[in-house]
Amino acid sequence: MAIPNDFSIFNSTSYLTTEIYLNASLAPSDPPCADWTPVPMTTVIPAIYSVICVLGTIANALAVCVLAHASALRRTVANTFMLNLCVSDLLFLLSLPLWAVYYSRGYSWPFGRLACKICGALHNLNLYASIFFITAMSIDRYLAIVHPLRSQSARDPTRARLTCILVWFLACACSAPTLALRDTRYLSGLDVEACVISYPDHTWYLTLVWMKIALGFLLPLLVISCCYCAIGRHLLADTGLVRMRNCHTPPSMPSFKSLESQESCSKPERPPTPCVSPSSSGVRALEGRGLERVLWTVAAVVLAFFLCWFPFHCVTFMDVLNSQGKLDGCWVYWSIHNLTPLTLCLGFSNSAINPVLYCFIGNHFRGRLGGLCKGLCACLKARGEDHSQKRGSFSTRLSSFSRKLSDLKDLAIVEPTGPA
Template identity: 25%
Template sequence: MAAVVATLPPANFTSNQSSCNVHNHHFSAKVTFSLFYTVLLVFGACGNILALCITFQRRKKKLNSTDLYLVNLALSDALFTLALPGRIAYYVLEFNWPFGDWFCRVTAFVFYMNTYVSIYFMTCVSVDRYIAVVRIRHPGRTRRVSCARAVCALVWFLVFLQTAPLLLRPMTRRMGDKLTCMEYFNFEEIPKLPYLLLVACVLGFFLPVGIILVCYVQINLKLCQTAKENPLTVRNGHHHRAFTVILVVLLALLLCFSPYHINIVQFMVRKILYQPSCREQQAFKMSLQVTVAFMNLNCCIDPIIYFFAFRGYKRRLLRIFRNSGSMATSSTAKTPSESNSNSQPPGSSSV
């Protein structure tokens, strides 16, 4: 329930909705969001599909628990990009949804399911790295592949339960001659909604961030302790890699997801304390569009996590770029000789 409430789209919060029109879009917003989600589609799809291809090409080496969490993260991001063409069309048509209410529901479901699947799998990666480094003598069963598979299935199942209600309610709303999608929701139908949203933000974002921070601090302390006891052990890079992975995960969460959840918390506190003015509602609506865009940016940042976390991913990625660069160079080198040979008249010979 917590994640469901956190995913509800913004709404007119006053009972007299006609007195305050928060649906105020400008041409600059149309152009900005259209270009943003187009770039997101290209880089997000390419980055995550490439990560999946590189991972499954490693036939000789089995996936460990960390790899399994990252594969699910890449799969979630790749599926998320399937919803982007509809959003791009929505912004190009000046915030007019042409695909009907059911497709809008599916788009909202995919959008917000990816959000919380990403957060939870980032948390799983951090906890897994913590166990591998800090609890290295007593890892228990938590790092077994079978256990990791069960955790992955549980994450998908829980997030599905939390976001599935988005498929059961209308997500479109007629605003004049336009049909908006994921823009408004009648909050007046749900009592105590501000309190539910606050609980949702705590369980869906702030609690995972707290867990990741604890893992980050513990690994840092372990790294310092190991460096004092045996400096040669630190040189193998195992602890440093775990430290870097969690740092990148933490930065990704703070950059992509914190603006959205902090924005929700701030406005819900105002809603509890007093009735926000029309200007405050309009500012919240505009800021929510921007923070949702930042939140969706995670599908392009997640490949950076793969770069540091996947064993062999960096080497294979650099090899792909090196091979493509050498092919381009060789084809360019052949061009002058081919042109010279083609420029000679028939029957002529070189001296």
């Protein structure tokens, strides 16, 4: 099938943005925009991919090791979602070196047709799966904090595993069209065999792009924002209610203890005391620095998701408008061909940020990671000591054998003395 000579065939959302830049050499009718300096993709993109791959692989591999070696009591719903999210990110990050080579070779794909399809599938699979798992984790956190009692039956590890299976199935279903359309194509303009996606017509292009924008960004962003806004409002409301209870004087005859508590809340020279009722013990743990940490984590999750993927989807939307002739100009041409690879790199960085936000910030995870490292070091140290003991024992036996052999030689050399 011949490749149409338009920008829709080289949509970056399906093949890592390389082909948008490639199509510039295939469409001589497009404005040259010589005054706009292009970004050197063959050097910048491989360097960024390499950094993301190294940092993301280390972070996700550590997270997978800790979560996979957790005890049965530690395998909660959140840990189940986090483990699957790290596996999804790790699978995609392992394909980044191939794409880095692809860019460094001037957009020439040397790995064959099967590798082209597999790497493209991992890209699209991760794009959907990671966002779906983040959304599932946001809903779980909303249920755990806002509705802790009513959600106990729903927040079951077995149901979490079934949800993970459903997420993988939906991600595979959303990635199936691009997997079928992706293939290697010879581009005569650059004399290379590129890994591209060939849309049958413009309708296919628009359908898949809008599906990616809606299911891969807008809908998850709406759900995540609603969940974390409800969490923040719930925590702030409960904390304010507890403070009002702490400083509230009962209308009946007050006791000395209640008056002292009221004074401690009103006098500025005294440090504030918690004086929390037993019914608010769940909120007491979230007061002060604990509440601040939860709110900052919530804000970091939403901001990381938005900042990593919003620029990429904005440029993708610009590409849609450009393909329909509604947006034109050198700045549009330059933005689509140069900013799309860079914004996609920013989106890929979310795979390296996820384990930091969800795992390494938590004290329990850091404690388990430290325990795992200590156990590994102790195991290596024990093996080293055992090896040194074996070497020492062997050296001792060898030395004893050498001494015995020397004594035998001495006995054989010395002649016995008889009577005169």
